[in-house]
Structures are given as structure tokens and as C-alpha cells.
Amino acid sequence: MIEKTFSKLKKKGEGALIAYVCAGDPTPDETKDIVNALIKGGADMVEIGLPFSDPIADGPVIQGAIDRSLRAGMTPDLYFKIISDLDVKVPLLVMTYYNLIFKRGVKKFVSDCKKSNICGIIVPDLPIEESKELFSNCKKHGVDLIFFIAPTTTDPRIKNTLKQASGFLYLVSRLGVTGQRDDVSSSTGTLINRLSSVKVPKAVGFGISKKEHAEQVIKSGADGVIVGSAFVNIIAKKEGNFKEQLTQLATELKEGCISGYRDR
């Protein structure tokens, strides 16, 4: 499903826009509308965070979303209920930390994902070394386990990762945690180049917030961009009709994904 989406977009000559929000932020009730607003704006896939109390890979903006969500009563049970109730055409991914998966039972977690139409799982604190159990369950259920590649990742590690990679590769554009930045790191281009011969689609995340960023990244050869903090910021501020603002930002970013592809 994920890779199919990428190849459809490729045929259309577009980069993919993957939008992240945290489920339950600001309240569980609003998640459905928020996801729809993102898709309306042009998001090709939506990554929906399942909040964990100790999100070590996230910066202050997404930590804020997680805090709001947990305070509003978000739980994994509720999460799967909300996601099951979504009625969307685009692929959905869950992003969470490994302890929530482990505690639910890896098997149950993956089957819950499957049941809720989640087709990809992103776990920032699960390097390839520790991924065996989750990976084998994902494989069984046909759910993609998304792996990360960072600027620091060595060639042997890339090789290892590629053995298990499916859906897409999550390219971390720079050292650091999630959060928007003013520019796109130069290391992004280098990383994309290092992976130029790789078949699995490559999406770049961490720090992308503007149309120009998306444009630049897609132009450099990435197949998609992942944008989180910029959306979450709008939700955090909640000024005026914030759902329209989400749609608006998605539209702009998607434009960047299209124009970037055109300029390759």
C-alpha cells in the first residue's frame, strides 16, 4: 500500500507529502477532523503519533503535543478506536516508542494496526538490532516496519537496514530531534546521494516546515518529505480556524513536492 502510493506519485511526477500529527492533540475528538484537513490539503500519507510519556527523539513542539494528548486521556486502546473510525483513502502510519508496543504485546499491536488499516509502523527508538520481533510480526501481517537512516549511519549499517526495509526509508535530514528549522541541512543531499541506487522509496524528515524545504528535498532526489512540527505548531497555537490553516500548509507543502519533482 505505501510503496504503491509512492509509485503512483512517481508516475504522476510528484514527491509524497507525509504529514505527522499526534493522535489526541489537542483532544481525541478532534483527531478525525485534523487528519481529514491534512488530506484535504494534499497529504499523501498521514503518520499519526501514539503518544508515549518519554519521547526521547522528539523536540519541544512534539513533546507539547504528546503532553496535551496524554492529559486529554489518550491511550493505545482509544488510539486504535479512533484510527479504525477514520474513513480515509490514504495510507496511515503509526509513530510511537517501543515500550508501548512491547507492553501491548508485539503481536497484538501489529494485529491491531492491521485491523485499523495502519500500513506502516515507525519506532524511533528501535534500531535494526532490536527489531527482530516486531519485524517478523509486521511481515506476517503485511505491515511495513519503517527504518531510519541518519547522516551518521555507516555503509555497513545501511546494507543491513536495506535487508529489512519496506514501505520507505525514513531519512533523518540532520542530527537532532524533531522540530522545524530555518533551512534544510546540507547533509540531506549527501545522504540522498549515498542512497541513490536504493529501490525502496526515501522520505526525508526532521526539520522540514516550508514549501521551499520540500521543493529542495524532492529536487535532490527524495521520494517524499515528512512534516510534523510545522503542523503541530498550528494545533498548539489554535488561532482562528486552525483546521483550515492545516489544509493550507499541506497544500503549500504539496506544491513544493510537485515543483521540486519537476525541477529535478
Next chain:
Amino acid sequence: MIEKTFSKLKKKGEGALIAYVCAGDPTPDETKDIVNALIKGGADMVEIGLPFSDPIADGPVIQGAIDRSLRAGMTPDLYFKIISDLDVKVPLLVMTYYNLIFKRGVKKFVSDCKKSNICGIIVPDLPIEESKELFSNCKKHGVDLIFFIAPTTTDPRIKNTLKQASGFLYLVSRLGVTGQRDDVSSSTGTLINRLSSVKVPKAVGFGISKKEHAEQVIKSGADGVIVGSAFVNIIAKKEGNFKEQLTQLATELKEGCISGYRDR
């Protein structure tokens, strides 16, 4: 002069009343009147303190007197001026700590005493072991150096002390510092008994404040009592005509010295 006073009183059948006040308390100007008030009441000798900043053998009452006096500007120079100006018939003694003597120069200090008509020197922090220099100067000028005997003093120490004793022996009635107490310690009688064969007059101090104490002590065989804190207390309070109160207390104590002797 001192021993003569004792023998005169003995002939009259009286114990001696030795009154202590601190020179310059509450102000240097008042010392003369205070001394006169004591003598008027019946003090046979007056011990006038030369205040030292760190009076380790004194309790809170006399420490207070010393503080007031120093704050009022008392100095050794002023002290000798005030004492020289006194015009009294009774023997005067100086009570001070050794550093003031040492700093003035032992020789000069003793000769200043002589010139000011002081006939005895009392130094609570100078045991017999350290008294050589002061003793020889005292001897030269015919000033008595008064030594202490405490309940803890051993027989060999008494023997040693007696070799140098003149004027009187200062019997410390109990362990502790100066200050009035409610009763006379039982150790006083024991101490007087231990010294019964001694020729030098014996005066008892530390804690005597009432007529009955004086009576009891003199009755036990002492030749005199030394009273300080009780007088200083009156000066510290300074209520109404305090000089008259000093005279009054001296009178009462002297009565005790007389009746005590009678009851022997």
C-alpha cells in the same frame, strides 16, 4: 594595709566585707560615687575591676558590667586616673586579667597601682605557675598579689601558694564563674576547714549575695566575704536611687559579717 585591715576587724569581732564593682560601669564619671556608696554602707575593702574584653572567669552579670564600661570608654589609663582621684580610707584592690597587665608592662602596672593607692592585685587567669614576674614586682612595691584557692586545689598546690600568699587568700566557694547563687556551697566549709591552720586571712567569693550567705561563711571561719555580682546587678538595673541601694546592700552584708562572727 590589707592584712592590717583584717586584723583590726578581727579585734572588733567582725568579718570583712570586700565589695566588687567594675570601674567605668555604667560610666567612668560614676565610679567615684559608687565606691563611696559601698564604703558608706560598710565595705571594708573595695575591689575595683579593670575591664578586659575576654573575661573568662566571669559570669553574665560581670560580663555585662565590663561591656558597659568598655563601651563607655574605659581604659587602663583612665582607670588609674579615676582610682588616684578617689579619696577613701579603705584598702583598694584591682581585679583584672593578665593580658592588660602584660600589655602595660608588669613593672609599670604595679607601680601605677602603688601610685594610685591600690594595695592588692587580683588576676583570675594567673595561677601560681605563671605569677613569677608579677609577684616579684609586687613584692618590690609592697603590693599584695592575691592568690586563689579552689575546691579542686590539691594540698601540694595549697602549699606552693602559701609560699607567696599575702593580703588574703581568695577562696573560690564553688566550681564556676562569678555570679550570685541561691545558697552557699557545702564545699565552702570544707575548703575553710582545710585551711584552718593558715595564717593569711581568707576571704570567700563567687556566689555570695545575701546577708545570710555572709553570715554563714564568716561563721564557718572565713575572715571575709567578697561580693560582686549582687552589687553589679543593682548598677545594671539602675532603678531609682541605685547608689542608696548599693549602700543598703553593703549594710546588710556587713551585718551578716558581724553576726556571723558573733555566732562562731
Next chain:
Amino acid sequence: MKGKFGRYGGQFVPEILMPAIEELIEGYERYKADQKFTKELNFYSREFAGRPTPLYHAKRLSEAYGAKIYLKREDLVHGGAHKLNNTLGQALLAKYMGKERIIAETGAGQHGTATAMAGAMLGIKIEVYMGSKDMERQRMNVYRMELLGAKVIPVESGSKTLKDAINEALRDWVSNVEDTYYLIGSIVGPHPYPEIVRDFQSVIGKETKEQILKCEKRLPDSIVACTGGGSNSIGIFYPFIEDDVKLFAIEAGGESLKKTDKVAYHSASLCQGEEGILHGARTKILQNEYGQILESHSIAAGLDYSGVGPELSHLSEIGRINSGNICDNDALEAFYELSRKKGIIPALESSHAVSYVLKHAKELGDLIVINLSGRGDKDVEIVARLNRGDKA
């Protein structure tokens, strides 16, 4: 399996960090076998840290409690706790590995201070993450770190205590992994940290073994240590692992062993925790039914942590060590008791181990060693405040 203790341990960290962790594994393998490194570390241990520390026969205590009780005097280590054994080792390792900046997290401030000391001595820049709530509770240690030239960075996220300081340190490391060494203060975190910290702390147990054999001609019946992350425990236990000696890891029982959906009123992860993943390792942790980490509690800031070293989880599971816990009030009692009866003010952390022995002396055999992991100077103010009835 590499980096595992039974099924515990592992390396649950962002991919960004994995190369740094591999570099650390390599660096550690290399320098721990390097004579120059070992010699230099031994020198600092001896002359700077003041090792060996005495193993002190506490006579009056022994008489009162009917067993021969020895105290391993880690309170006499420079800085006031066993923490320096580890920070000296790791800071020197960082230096040999060419790192110019060290970050650390701290709860009570003891590990931060020990890191700052090692950094000042070796001339390496130190930045320490500390929960703002802990900064409040342990002001004196904040001053100490600053005096030692370290930068203390307040952490305002989460419960504002140790757990959050570790999160923040990990975030910093993710951002600055290329020139930065992350110096972890206990046997927690991803492999190889639990192993490195254990090795550097094992000096405690090695000395203890020599000392007890010298003065008693036999091994002790029991060894008792307080357990937060578990570094002082494993440090004294490890050299006795193969021996017939009972080992007791004593956790903070806090106010009670109860918990809610968000908060545990204790820090007893070994006794009360459930298997999970925290801070890079699979271990026993305090979590709710969904796997959210609970805020922990202890009167001793250094025990106030929701996890525990994976090696201890394993050793506890296979029955090689025993776990126990002591509540705040009992720890406080032991704090007073040792102060008054022995003239040694123990750290509130260490007081948990002491209390366990005072309460269970009869079951621990004739010859008991308590690891007195630190001194209580840092706690005097807290205890004085408690006595005045203020909230800690």
C-alpha cells in the same frame, strides 16, 4: 548475546546514535586493555579520588544488632559518593577517544558533581542536565557543579526529575553526537553503558573482597546495597557473583508501594516494576497498563528513578540477587541512627541499605557488608527542612 543480560538490556536508541554507540564499544574494548589508560585511571583513583576506601567494622552497631557489620566507606570518596569511580573512568575514556564535550544527566546532583570533578581535573567541558525540581531539592549540588566549571541545564519537561534529565541528555546527544560523549551515571542506558559503568564501579567489590578476606579470613554472608539505577550495587556485588554470598539490592519503598495511573509513590522497579523498555534498555520499569512511564518517588533523590539496570533485572530474575525495599521513614530512621550512633552521616540513598540491615540483621547471617555509597552532607538541609515540617 551482545549487550544482553538474559533477555534484558539491549540498545533501544535512535539510529542516529548507533554509530556513536559502536564507536564507544570499540573505544572501550580498546582502552580497557590499554596499560597506559589503566595506569592513569589507577593513579586518579588513588590520588584524586582517595581509593582504596576503608572497610570499617562498625563495632557499636554490630553489638546492637547481633551480627558483625562492616561498612564499605564509599562516603569517603572525593565528592562524597561512589559516583566518581565511574565518572573518572568514563571521562578518561572520553579523553582517550578524543571527545571535547561531555554531557551527563543527574538526579541528586551526585553524578553531575562527580562528572564535573572529573571534567575539571581532566580539562574537559561538562554540561549537566538536571530536572528543575531536583535543582530545587539539591541546590547545594547545583552550586557545586557550577563552581567546578560545569554548566547545569534545567530540564522543565515531564516530571522535571532524573528520568526527564536522561531524556533531555539523550536529545542533546542525538543532536551533537559527533563531538559529544554522553557520560551515563548508573548501569542503565543502552549497551555498552551498563557494562562500562559496572566495570568501573567493580573496584568497590574488588577492594571489599580483599579487605574482608584479610580481616575475617572468609567471605561475608551477605552484602547489602541501595539501588537506584544500581551502580553501587553491581559495583560491590559483581566480584562476588560466583561466590556463596547473598546479595541484596535495596530499593526505595518511598511513601508506600502504591501507584496510580501516572505516579508510583516509590522507586522500587525491581520489586514492583514490570518488564519494559526505558532509556535504551529492556529492564524492569515502573509503568502503567499501557506502558506509560510513571513518575517515581523517593526521599532520596538519587534513588528516585523509574527504571533499574538491566543486569540487576536479570540477576534478580534468575535468583542470584535478592531485592528488597525500604520506605522513606525507615530510611530516615537509619539516617539518624548511623549519624548518632556511629558519627557517620550517610546519604539518604545509602540509608536504605543501612535500614534494611538494621531491620533484617537476623536473616543476613553473621557477617554483613553494607555498601555505604555516599555521605549525607547533601541531605542535611532536606532533613532539617523535614524536621521543621516544610515540604521537601
Next chain:
Amino acid sequence: MKGKFGRYGGQFVPEILMPAIEELIEGYERYKADQKFTKELNFYSREFAGRPTPLYHAKRLSEAYGAKIYLKREDLVHGGAHKLNNTLGQALLAKYMGKERIIAETGAGQHGTATAMAGAMLGIKIEVYMGSKDMERQRMNVYRMELLGAKVIPVESGSKTLKDAINEALRDWVSNVEDTYYLIGSIVGPHPYPEIVRDFQSVIGKETKEQILKCEKRLPDSIVACTGGGSNSIGIFYPFIEDDVKLFAIEAGGESLKKTDKVAYHSASLCQGEEGILHGARTKILQNEYGQILESHSIAAGLDYSGVGPELSHLSEIGRINSGNICDNDALEAFYELSRKKGIIPALESSHAVSYVLKHAKELGDLIVINLSGRGDKDVEIVARLNRGDKA
């Protein structure tokens, strides 16, 4: 002459005390030659106090200042200063002499704490006199003493500092001489105290001598120690008295070397004082033209005293030791320097010795030993307050 150092020393005390002092002389003569006593003291020194303390080659400091600088690490002694060397000795002596109550005076609170520790360990009741102004400045040490079971008695007379605490302790002794042992904390007071304290503190110098001979194969060119009463100075100097080693006693230069009729803005009795009698001994003291004792001043409470040990007065007069002084600000600088550059927070007292070496390294020869008499944990709060601009 008995109890004299040249013309200094002596026994200028009330007659009441003389028998107790004679008893002490006898007791000390007897037990210092007693094997059981010596063995027991050695045991406590080693296992309780943590001796021997390291002699630490401070490399970065040595390089920066162009001489080989060693630090004698008395900061690592249990309690945080050299003071315990003396209190252990005297408290044990008191016990052997059958005394049931010990009184002491304290300035910084270090001697009081060390006395309380020894008392708690040996099971003897301890009461400590402390100026109320010092209690304010050193609150933490007041808590420590109380935790250790000692009673701290505030002294409100005079300048409310150490001098007045000694006065008050002497007054107590005069009142309770029969069952009470007065445990003096420095080489001051009447004979035999200066001798007893020196002997118990000489362990510092004995160890230093062995250690420096072992690692340098020669004696140092200079030894530098801070000097309040002078116990840590004489402790490290004494075993080198007959050797060709320069000895420096560094006093507190305070705010300035000025004085008024009532106050000296420093505590430099050796450098600036005049001969006189204070607290039972003839020595150098700070006094006005009439012999009234001046209030002294120092940023380091433990140096803030108007007198100095008679033996140091003598040694200084005959030219065997050199005296110097360091002002508050320079001591503070050294406090920061050692903290930041060496990872050792020195006591403000010891910082005076450190500062002297940093300022005069060139004149002190190639091989210098600084007696690091104590750790600065007790001062961290004061320094933090100074930094906030509050009054100390």
C-alpha cells in the same frame, strides 16, 4: 621550661582548672605511651577517618605555575577536614581518662562536627559552644552536629564568634571540671593542649614525608599551610622541623591589614599581632594598645581568630617558619581556580594556602606541598551568597 615554646605558651588559667590540667598532662603522658591506646587510635584513623590521605600531584596546576605542586588531601578525611585527626585522639583520651562529657568550641563548625563525629562513634556526650554569628554563617554545620547527636550551644557574648565560644567553653569547664573533658580544636589554649593537638595532627606530616620520599625520592622545598589557630600547619610542619624544608604558615589577610581600636579587618596574628595572653597562653594576638582583644575577620570562618598557637609564634620568631597572609579576595580566587581547574573544591581556609602558592610559586622552589586542610562543601553556600551580592 614545661609547656613553653621559647617564652610562648604557658598556663594562664583560673586556679580551678589547674588540677584538671595536671590530670590531663598525666593522662596524656600515660596513654600516649600505651599500646592499646595507640592501636585503637590507629584503627579509627584508618577505618573511620580514612587515613592515610593521598598526596596528590596536581599536574595541570603544576604546569600552569611552573613548579611541581602536591596537595596533601586532608579534604578527604571523614567529615571534610583535618580536624578529625585531633578529635579522635582527644575523644579517645577522654574515654580512657573516664570522662563522660566532652565540651568543645567551634568557629566554622568543622571542629565541632569532628568532635561530634568522634563522640558519636565512641558513645560520649558532646556539647559544642558556637558563636551565634558563626551559627548563622555555617548553618549546615550546625545541622550536622545536631544530627550527630551533639548539643550546639549558641554564644551571644562579645563578637559572637570563635573567641567568644572559647571563652564560654572555658567558663563551662570551670563549672564542670570534675566530669568534663574540654576538647580544644587547635594548637591553642593552655599547656598541654598545644602539644597534644600538635601530636595528634602530626600524622599529616608523617604521612607526607613518607609519601614524598616514595614518589620524589627527596624532601620538598616548601610546605605551605593555612593558619588559624595553626593545627593543620603544625601538623604537617612538625615532622619536617629538623629538615631543610621551608615552612610557610599563611594567615587570613581578610579585607585589609588595617585595624581600629576594636576590630582587625584580618586574622593575621603571626604577621600583625603583638605578644600577649589569650585563652591560657602567651602568644601573638590581635589587641589594641591597652591589651583588649580585637575582633578578627576572615572570609574563612575557621581562620577567623584573634590568636595563634604559641608554638607557631615561637617558630616564627626564631625564623624557622615563614608567615604570610592572603586577603579574602585572593583566597576566593584560589577557591575558584582549584574548583575549576582541578575538580577539588577546597575549604576557604585551605584556599589561603593555595592562593599563596599560586602567587609565589617562583619563590618556593621546585617541589611544593600544600596542605589542603579541608573541603569547601561547607563554603559553597557562602560563596553562592557572595556571588548574589548578599552580605556573608
